[in-house]
Amino acid sequence: MSPPRSELPGLAIVGGGPAGLIAAEVARAAGVEVELFDAKGSVGRKFLIAGKGGLNLTHSEPRPAFDARYRERAREVGRWLDDFDADALRDWARGLGVETFVGTSGRVFPTDLKAAPLLRGWVRRLREAGVRFHVQHRWTGWADDGALRFDTPDGEREYAARASLFALGGASWPELGSDGAWVVRFRDAGIDVTTLRPSNCGFDVAWTPHFAQRFAGAPLKPVIAHWTDASGIERALQGECVVSAAGVEGSLVYAMSADLRESIDRDGHALLQLDLVPGRDEAMLRAALARPRGGRSLSDHLRRAAGVHGVRAGLLHEALGHPLTDDPVRLASALKRLPLRLVAPRPIDEAISSAGGVRLEALDDGLMLRQRPGTFVAGEMLDWEAPTGGYLLTACFASGLRAGRAAVRHLRA
Numbered sequence: 027m028s029p030p031r032s033e034l035p036g037l038a039i040v041g042g043g044p045a046g047l048i049a050a051e052v053a054r055a056a057g058v059e060v061e062l063f064d065a066k067g068s069v070g071r072k073f074l075i076a077g078k079g080g081l082n083l084t085h086s087e088p089r090p091a092f093d094a095r096y097r098e099r100a101r102e103v104g105r106w107l108d109d110f111d112a113d114a115l116r117d118w119a120r121g122l123g124v125e126t127f128v129g130t131s132g133r134v135f136p137t138d139l140k141a142a143p144l145l146r147g148w149v150r151r152l153r154e155a156g157v158r159f160h161v162q163h164r165w166t167g168w169a170d171d172g173a174l175r176f177d178t179p180d181g182e183r184e185y186a187a188r189a190s191l192f193a194l195g196g197a198s199w200p201e202l203g204s205d206g207a208w209v210v211r212f213r214d215a216g217i218d219v220t221t222l223r224p225s226n227c228g229f230d231v232a233w234t235p236h237f238a239q240r241f242a243g244a245p246l247k248p249v250i251a252h253w254t255d256a257s258g259i260e261r262a263l264q265g266e267c268v269v270s271a272a273g274v275e276g277s278l279v280y281a282m283s284a285d286l287r288e289s290i291d292r293d294g295h296a297l298l299q300l301d302l303v304p305g306r307d308e309a310m311l312r313a314a315l316a317r318p319r320g321g322r323s324l325s326d327h328l329r330r331a332a333g334v335h336g337v338r339a340g341l342l343h344e345a346l347g348h349p350l351t352d353d354p355v356r357l358a359s360a361l362k363r364l365p366l367r368l369v370a371p372r373p374i375d376e377a378i379s380s381a382g383g384v385r386l387e388a389l390d391d392g393l394m395l396r397q398r399p400g401t402f403v404a405g406e407m408l409d410w411e412a413p414t415g416g417y418l419l420t421a422c423f424a425s426g427l428r429a430g431r432a433a434v435r436h437l438r439a
Contacts, residue, residue: 029182031173035059037433038174038187040165042069043204045405045422046193047148049430050157056434060157061185063176064203065164070145071202072195076419077141083119083126084112084134085416095417097256097284099410102386106424109431112416115423122147133416165194167211172398189433191402193426196380197222206380208407217395218388224377225411226418227283228275229296229368237344242271244337250301251278252363255285264304269337272372274298280378281413287371287381296368301361302338308362315354324352332361379418381411392432393425400436404429 036059039046047069050060062069076082085092092112093104110118116126116134124144125137136144153159163176163183173186197206206222213219247266255261265278279286282298289296303311311332319327329335334342338361343350345360374380384403388395393408395401404425412418 029175029184031184031186034061034185034187036188036437037061037430038063038185038190039193040174040190041193041195041203041405041407042066042159042161043193043195043405043422044070044073044419045426045429046191047152048423048426049191049193049402049404049433050152051148051155052427052430053434054152054155054157056431058434058437061160061187062152062157063160063163063165063174063185065162066203067161069149069159069161072199072204073145074141075199075202077136077139077144080135080139081141081144082133082135082414082416082419084115084420086112086128086132086134092417095412095415096410096421097412099386103410103412103421103424105391106421106428110424110427112420115420118423119144122151131415165192165208165211168215189400189402189437191404191429191433192407193403193405193422193429194407196383196406197374198224198377198380200375204380204406206374212384216397218385220382220385220409222374222380222382223287224371224374225283225287225381226280226378226414227287227374227376228270228279228372229273229283229286229290229298230370230372231273231366231368233271233273234344237340238271241269241337241340244269244340245276246300246302246337248304249278250304251282252299252301253282253285253297254289255282256288261285269341273368274366275372277414283371284381284411286368290368290370294369298366298368299363300341300366302334302341302364303332303361306332306361308358311361312354312358315357324350327352328357332357334361378414379406379411381409383407383409385409390432392435393429394432394436402429402433402436 037053039050039062042064050062054060093100096103126134163178166175166177173184176183194208195204209219245268248264250264252262267274267276267278286296314331345364393402405422
């Protein structure tokens with residue numbers, strides 16, 4: 027027996043994150059009937075979690091430097107940003123009564139730092155505009171004639187729409203709905219999807235058990251990271267990270283995660299070097315460490331001469347072994363370029379975001395699938411990635427707006 031079916035006169039949107047919601051907004055503003063489906067009991071759950079410590083809405087970095095944050099997809103994402111960039115996103119938030127400010131790092135936040143008021147106001151405005159929400163509707167695939175199939179509290183249902191737009195996210199927040207389950211269904215339909223991989227993630231290091239037990243959770247701030255990017259160029263960046271029981275994580279590591287992940291894919295490991303004493307010249311450090319220490323222990327000497335103790339001293343032991351050498355040349359060199367051998371990214375469900383997804387080459391300029399006319403894709407489902415700092419959210423908004431507008435044009439045609 028076939029499941030109950032509903033015929034929809036306009037656009038069906040599957041996924042209630044920022045990309046799906048902004049697509050609903052632009053389509054409804056153009057007079058299109060919009061039905062929005064989400065697997066959870068409410069929309070925007072990942073958006074709310076992203077704003078838990080202060081919603082980083084976008085970034086004030088000017089273009090084209092902003093575009094370059096999207097790496098090999100900078101050109102394609104740049105076209106989305108031509109329609110809806112960081113300034114447009116701030117104006118949009120202002121239209122919901124939410125003012126923003128630029129923080130010291132260039133990141134842009136709501137003045138109250140909260141996501142909930144913005145999301146509540148947005149959903150209220152969408153409902154008042156006529157967008158119809160269907161929660162606890164998990165998309166399970168297409169029927170033979172292209173209708174959308176859902177598992178619902180009332181059993182399986184089908185919805186046949188004139189156009190559909192998918193914004194189901196990646197696979198980095200399964201508890202919030204971004205579980206990547208859609209990949210198999212898209213691939214079974216012959217759609218070109220690259221493997222979802224962790225992005226903005228931590229990495230495993232083969233710590234000794236003693237070090238992992240003693241220093242897990244210890245912060246490293248500030249340090250300077252040195253690594254080689256995907257083009258073979260030596261890079262350096264100062265910031266903060268954290269030693270975990272498994273390896274290293276934190277904002278500094280996330281910023282270079284794409285390069286590190288690709289090195290591991292290519293070579294089986296990645297080399298990350300940390301300057302544990304930024305601001306200290308290596309020659310002066312050697313001289314300080316070469317001074318006689320008298321009856322002091324080497325640990326006390328390191329603390330007095332170089333300010334190195336705790337987790338930094340522990341890292342020296344990890345790099346140079348036990349007992350620790352008292353050679354000032356080796357010590358100074360290790361302190362300025364402490365080598366960490368990263369062996370694997372952390373699992374994708376621990377990552378902030380994911381890379382991979384529907385290849386942009388499978389879509390036209392309006393983000394419609396070439397082999398499924400009338401089916402659009404937006405947000406983190408697409409094959410692009412970006413660092414944290416507001417770049418992720420901005421591209422989700424911009425792609426949702428572009429796909430929503432293209433869906434309107436398709437329906438009118």
